[in-house]
Amino acid sequence: MSSSGFASKCTILASVVGEPPLTxxxxxxxxxxxxxxxxxxxVPIPEVRVQSxxxxxxxxxxxxxxxxxxxxxxxxxxxxxxxxxxDVAYPITNVEVWPVANDVRVRLIxxxxxx
Numbered sequence: 001m002s003s004s005g006f007a008s009k010c011t012i013l014a015s016v017v018g019e020p021p022l023t024x025x026x027x028x029x030x031x032x033x034x035x036x037x038x039x040x041x042x043v044p045i046p047e048v049r050v051q052s053x054x055x056x057x058x059x060x061x062x063x064x065x066x067x068x069x070x071x072x073x074x075x076x077x078x079x080x081x082x083x084x085x086x087d088v089a090y091p092i093t094n095v096e097v098w099p100v101a102n103d104v105r106v107r108l109i110x111x112x113x114x115x
Contacts, residue, residue: 006103012038013037014083017082019080019081033077037083042069042090045066067090069108074106090111094109
């Protein structure tokens, strides 16, 4: 898929905030790293599962679910930052840069934390 074809799949407006700086040992407001980031729809990652060491032992449900989204181009996004979409915060657990032909795509692995 060409870069313009892939970019047309990035239909969700998001922003990325970093870790809040510590001032006198107190965490402040998180600085916005990227205010306008177009990403693909956020979807679950079915292949990421908690595995038990013993197949006969049941695995407890984790209080979060892994999700993924992609963005076209390079961006200063780092693990530990937070992706904000429609006032929902998704912690970024991993950032993967994928060079594709004459293009770059960024895969963001996110967590949806259940309340």
